Amino acid sequence: MDSFLSAVIKTTKRCNLSCDYCYDKDGEIEDRPIEEHIDKLMGEILSTDFENIYFTWHGGEPLLKPISFYENIAKIQRRFPNKKIRNGIQSNLTLLTADALLYLKELGFGIATSLDGPEELTDINRHGLGVESVFDTIKKEIESMQLLDIRPKAVCVISQTNLNHIRRLYEFFESMKIDITVTPLIPNERYPKLNITPQEYGRALIELFDLWYGNEESNIKIIPFNHIMNGLLFGQSEYCMFSENCLNYYVNISPNGDIFPTCSKLNDSSFRIGNLKYDSITTLDIRKALERAKMLRADSIKRYCQDCEYYFFCRGGCPAQHTNFSILEKDHFCISNRMIFDHISHILRQ
Numbered sequence: 001m002d003s004f005l006s007a008v009i010k011t012t013k014r015c016n017l018s019c020d021y022c023y024d025k026d027g028e029i030e031d032r033p034i035e036e037h038i039d040k041l042m043g044e045i046l047s048t049d050f051e052n053i054y055f056t057w058h059g060g061e062p063l064l065k066p067i068s069f070y071e072n073i074a075k076i077q078r079r080f081p082n083k084k085i086r087n088g089i090q091s092n093l094t095l096l097t098a099d100a101l102l103y104l105k106e107l108g109f110g111i112a113t114s115l116d117g118p119e120e121l122t123d124i125n126r127h128g129l130g131v132e133s134v135f136d137t138i139k140k141e142i143e144s145m146q147l148l149d150i151r152p153k154a155v156c157v158i159s160q161t162n163l164n165h166i167r168r169l170y171e172f173f174e175s176m177k178i179d180i181t182v183t184p185l186i187p188n189e190r191y192p193k194l195n196i197t198p199q200e201y202g203r204a205l206i207e208l209f210d211l212w213y214g215n216e217e218s219n220i221k222i223i224p225f226n227h228i229m230n231g232l233l234f235g236q237s238e239y240c241m242f243s244e245n246c247l248n249y250y251v252n253i254s255p256n257g258d259i260f261p262t263c264s265k266l267n268d269s270s271f272r273i274g275n276l277k278y279d280s281i282t283t284l285d286i287r288k289a290l291e292r293a294k295m296l297r298a299d300s301i302k303r304y305c306q307d308c309e310y311y312f313f314c315r316g317g318c319p320a321q322h323t324n325f326s327i328l329e330k331d332h333f334c335i336s337n338r339m340i341f342d343h344i345s346h347i348l349r350q
Contacts, residue, residue: 007253035069087109089112201333
């Protein structure tokens with residue numbers, strides 16, 4: 001039985017930025033700060049039979065929490081020396097201080113951010129009170145990380161803003177030596193001018209892959225390209241987007257205490273595993289809940305995907321990339337996936 005669990009902890013719904021394409025701007029109000037149940041949460045997760053646990057501290061903006069919040073987390077984790085525990089934080093970096101950076105490095109926290117390319121492609125959609133240029137602030141903190149030998153990682157959202165500037169985007173990340181995870185903007189009526197089609201995203205992925213794969217001196221990793229190549233060559237991928245891994249290992253915990261399978265909160269409350277206000281993780285059967293969600297998704301996805309030549313490793317793609325965040329629907333960007341799969345398959349056969 002697999003002993004790995006990835007817990008995505010939403011520390012807060014609040015954020016100091018107001019990005020044009022934020023999907024959570026009108027999210028529910030936090031009726032209970034996570035501090036009220038963080039000791040219970042950590043103690044109970046670490047008391048389960050999962051031996052290898054990865055915590056992702058997410059938001060909102062997780063650095064709105066004081067450094068003492070993460071000091072307390074580290075203190076609790078040290079009570080479980082027999083567990084293999086890792087931590088990562090997904091932050092916009094605009095609140096990252098020198099002291100916080102040093103402390104997070106000392107704790108062994110991985111640090112990732114969001115960056116949509118150079119200044120002219122980032123600042124157009126990402127804004128914040130008191131932050132003149134989000135790009136300049138992030139770039140400064142990334143350079144501070146690199147001085148401390150921390151390898152920077154960034155999520156790059158592809159929207160209409162940077163869709164036609166893929167070469168400029170790629171050259172920027174190469175020059176900065178930033179590993180990136182490329183993800184499409186999920187369509188939403190809130191930002192219709194930024195939405196992209198699956199065909200547009202597929203063409204962008206192909207262009208980006210060719211630039212990266214054709215550069216023998218590349219300094220960066222680009223997710224999901226390595227994972228796609230592994231999947232096509234060996235029939236399986238460790239990437240959460242494919243092979244149902246999000247339903248093998250992932251739980252998402254909101255500030256209000258809701259626990260869901262996958263890395264994102266789902267719109268279907270029937271998949272809620274429990275709530276920390278009323279339930280104990282030690283009595284909730286997380287493995288059984290994940291297995292149930294996995295089986296229901298597999299049965300539902302088959303009607304769309306069972307005849308697809310890539311179903312053997314794609315498994316319907318990412319539930320979080322469906323416009324309704326539905327575990328029962330295939331990836332909204334299925335066409336994009338097929339386009340990049342076809343392209344990489346052709347290259348690998350040469």
